[in-house]
Amino acid sequence: MIDIPEIETDRLLLRGFQPGDLDAMTDMWAMPEVVRFIGGVPLTREQSWIRLMRHIGMWHIMGFGFWAIIEKGTGALVGEAGFHEMRRALTPSIENTMEAGWGLVPDAQGRGYANEALIAMLSWAAQNHRGKPITCIIDKDNEASIRLAQKHGFREFAMTKYAGADIKLFQRATA
Numbered sequence: 001m002i003d004i005p006e007i008e009t010d011r012l013l014l015r016g017f018q019p020g021d022l023d024a025m026t027d028m029w030a031m032p033e034v035v036r037f038i039g040g041v042p043l044t045r046e047q048s049w050i051r052l053m054r055h056i057g058m059w060h061i062m063g064f065g066f067w068a069i070i071e072k073g074t075g076a077l078v079g080e081a082g083f084h085e086m087r088r089a090l091t092p093s094i095e096n097t098m099e100a101g102w103g104l105v106p107d108a109q110g111r112g113y114a115n116e117a118l119i120a121m122l123s124w125a126a127q128n129h130r131g132k133p134i135t136c137i138i139d140k141d142n143e144a145s146i147r148l149a150q151k152h153g154f155r156e157f158a159m160t161k162y163a164g165a166d167i168k169l170f171q172r173a174t175a
Contacts, residue, residue, distance in 0.1 A: 004059045007067070007120045012113060014067035014081065014120055017055045021068055024077040025052055033106045037139035039163060058084050064098055064129060069117055071108065079104035081117040083125065083134070090137070092158050094169060097133040098125060100154075102145070109144075118152050133171060140166045 004016030017025075022045070028034055029043035029051065043051065058065035066082030081102035087095055100121070102114050125134060136154055138145045146168065154170035161167070 002059050002063065004056075004065065004067075005124065007124060008072075009116045009120050011072055012116055012120075013070040013072055014117060015070060016059065017052050017066070017068045017080075019052070021077055022049055022052055025068075025080075028077070028079070028103075028105050031106060033109075034103055037142035037145065038103060040165070054084075055080070055082075064125070066101070067117075067121070069104070069108075069113065071113075078108035078113060079117070081114070081121055083121070088137075088162065090160055090162055090169070092160070092169065094135040094137070094171075097135040097171070098129060100134055100136040100149075102148075114145075114148055115151070118148065122152060134173075135169065135171045137162060137167045137169055140168055 007014040026043070026045045026048040029048050032042060035042050055066040062085050064083040066080050066084060068077050069079040069081055070076065071078045079102065083098040083100055085095070085097070086099060102117060104113055125132070136149055138149060140159065149170050153172040155172065156168050157171050158169040159166065160169060
C-alpha cells in the first residue's frame, strides 16, 4: 500500500480521500453548480462512493491521484484536485498522461483555492513524476477553469467531444 501524501498550503490541506468523506462528497457532487461543466448531471450517493473509491485506488495503481481539499480554518471538505489516468475514449488520446482536474463547492469558488491547490499539486508532480506529460480536459464554456489552466502553463492543443460535450484538451510542459 502506498501512503497518500499530504500537502499543506496557507489555507488548505490536500489529503487522501477516506471512506468517512462520503457524505461531504455526496453533497458536493449533488450540486448543479459543481457538475455544470463536469457531465452536467448530479451524482447519486452510489456514484459518489464509486468516485471516492476510484480516487483512493488510483494512488495505489498509478502512484498519483486526487486529494480531498480541506479548508484548514473550518476542517470542511471544500473540493478535490489531483491527477488521474482515465483511459478516456478521446481523439486525440491523452492516455499515459497525468490528467489534472479540480472542482470546488460553490462557497469555495472565487477565493483562490483552486489556484492554491494547483500550485501545490503541480509542484508535487514536478518532484515525484518528473518528465511525465500533464493534460486536462475542460468544457469549452468553463471560462474560469480555462483561465486557471492557462495561468498554470496549460495550452490548448485540441477541441473534441466527450460524453456529448464539446471539450478543450490542454497540455503543459512535463512535470
